[in-house]
Amino acid sequence: xxxYYMDNNMFRESRPELFNLNVGYDNGNMFSNLYDSYKNxxxxxxxxxxxxxxxxxxxxRVSFAAHELKLxxxxxxxxxxxxxxxxxxxxKCRELTDIYEKRYGALNSNSKYLNKVPFNWVEGIWPWEExxxx
Amino acid sequence: MFKYSKxxxxxxxxxKKDLRMAKYLVTQYGGSNxxxxxxxxxLNQRYTMxxxxxxxLLTDIGTEELAHIEMISxxxxxxxxxxxxxxxxxxxxxxHYAEHNKALYPTDSNGVPFTVAYFATTGDPLADISEDxxxxxKARAVYENLIDLTNDPDxxxxxxxxxxxxxxxxxxxxELFEYYEKxxxxxxxxxxxxxxxxxxx
Numbered sequence: 001x002x003x004y005y006m007d008n009n010m011f012r013e014s015r016p017e018l019f020n021l022n023v024g025y026d027n028g029n030m031f032s033n034l035y036d037s038y039k040n041x042x043x044x045x046x047x048x049x050x051x052x053x054x055x056x057x058x059x060x061r062v063s064f065a066a067h068e069l070k071l072x073x074x075x076x077x078x079x080x081x082x083x084x085x086x087x088x089x090x091x092k093c094r095e096l097t098d099i100y101e102k103r104y105g106a107l108n109s110n111s112k113y114l115n116k117v118p119f120n121w122v123e124g125i126w127p128w129e130e131x132x133x134x
Numbered sequence: 135m136f137k138y139s140k141x142x143x144x145x146x147x148x149x150k151k152d153l154r155m156a157k158y159l160v161t162q163y164g165g166s167n168x169x170x171x172x173x174x175x176x177l178n179q180r181y182t183m184x185x186x187x188x189x190x191l192l193t194d195i196g197t198e199e200l201a202h203i204e205m206i207s208x209x210x211x212x213x214x215x216x217x218x219x220x221x222x223x224x225x226x227x228x229x230h231y232a233e234h235n236k237a238l239y240p241t242d243s244n245g246v247p248f249t250v251a252y253f254a255t256t257g258d259p260l261a262d263i264s265e266d267x268x269x270x271x272k273a274r275a276v277y278e279n280l281i282d283l284t285n286d287p288d289x290x291x292x293x294x295x296x297x298x299x300x301x302x303x304x305x306x307x308x309e310l311f312e313y314y315e316k317x318x319x320x321x322x323x324x325x326x327x328x329x330x331x332x333x334x335x
Contacts, residue, residue: 028144028298034305035298038278043298044291046145056141064143067198071302074190075309107140127140128208130147 004099006058010088014081018065022046025061030068052104059096065089136197143201144295148212148288153225155284156213157243162280162296163206164240164248167272173199175253175269179262184314188259191310192266195303202299205292207238213289260318263311270304 009020017033024030026043048054066089069082076082101113105124114120162168176196183189214227214236222231229245240248253269256262277297281290 025144028295029302031302034302036301038281038294038297041281041290041294043294044287057145060141060144067194068302071191071194071306074194075187075306075313077187109137121140127142127204128146128211130149130212 004058004095006062006092006096010062010092012085015085018085021061021065024068025064030065031072052100055096055100055103059093059100062089062092062096066093136200142205142208143198144205144292146205146208146212146288146292148209148286150286150288151216151221152213152284152286152289153217153221153227155286155289156210157225157227158280158283159206159213159289160210160241161243162273162276163203163210163238165242165246165276166252167269167276168240168242168248168252169199169202169206169273170240170248171252172196172269172273173203174250175255176266178253178255179266182255182257182259182262184259187313188263188310191306195306198299198303202296205296209289209292210238259314260311263307263314266307267304267311270300270307274300274304 006021008022012018012020018024018030019027019032019035026046027035028043029035046057048057066086069086069089073079073082073086097107098112101107101111105120106114109121111120164170173196176192176199180189180192180196183192214222217225217227217236219228219231222228230239230241233239242248254262254265274297277293277300281293281297284290284293
């Protein structure tokens with residue numbers, strides 16, 4: 001296990017219309033007021049099988065939440081509490097990305113963990129190869 | 135400028151090959167309501183949005199659509215990668231094989247190649263954003279058709295997720311549309327483009 005703290009309900013008390021990080025990511029929608037299900041289908045309850053998947057899943061959750069808030073902020077740029085939450089999510093995303101890249105290799109082309117041979121960007125698995133995924 | 139992240143926006147892990155489904159699904163890659171058309175539509179329209187809100191929203195949603203192209207492509211790749219030539223023939227993908235082998239290629243479900251005629255840019259923000267709202271609704275409907283065509287939970291999961299993204303994007307475009315419409319109504323000048331260049335910028 002890695003040394004990071006991930007609160008599924010992270011700072012959400014300021015914005016009750018938001019789903020928590022797990023539910024929002026599983027749904028593909030952070031905003032409960034916009035959520036609309038199809039027939040009786042339920043979103044997949046994503047679960048990690050190992051430490052790497054757990055880290056990638058947490059990173060994906062918080063990154064998705066930040067993206068969702070960014071779309072909202074594009075249209076509501078003066079919303080203080082949403083902006084604060086956006087920054088909390090982005091900071092957590094940076095922290096988790098750093099932990100992941102240090103341990104498993106670069107996710108981003110500007111990663112600081114591309115400093116050893118063999119060049120890590122070409123190593124490892126690509127996202128469309130199933131074992132990479134959660 | 136765009137930067138690549140070496141992960142999918144939402145996980146795709148399909149264990150069972152299904153060539154029929156791959157054939158249907160490809161329309162969300164290269165069909166008229168697909169993700170490639172969506173990305174190109176928004177990333178072309180963004181330059182002539184009348185203010186920074188529109189530029190920001192179209193840039194951010196257009197960028198997200200690039201990640202959706204990657205998800206759909208991954209689904210098609212995983213559904214087809216273990217197929218034999220016999221199986222491809224049986225599923226009607228022999229015509230695809232003749233030209234592309236098992237490589238990805240953006241077409242609709244009938245094999246019609248992608249064309250930029252699938253989207254428009256008019257320079258008129260209300261016209262462009264109306265198209266964007268319609269595009270999101272059509273993509274949602276196609277995702278529902280695709281969900282109806284499969285029983286594989288590994289396929290349904292990402293399709294439900296992508297469908298939900300269409301709903302969020304539709305609502306964001308609707309907000310932007312209403313915001314511009316209101317701005318236009320409160321202005322005396324008679325056309326949006328006059329208004330854009332004289333007052334908005």
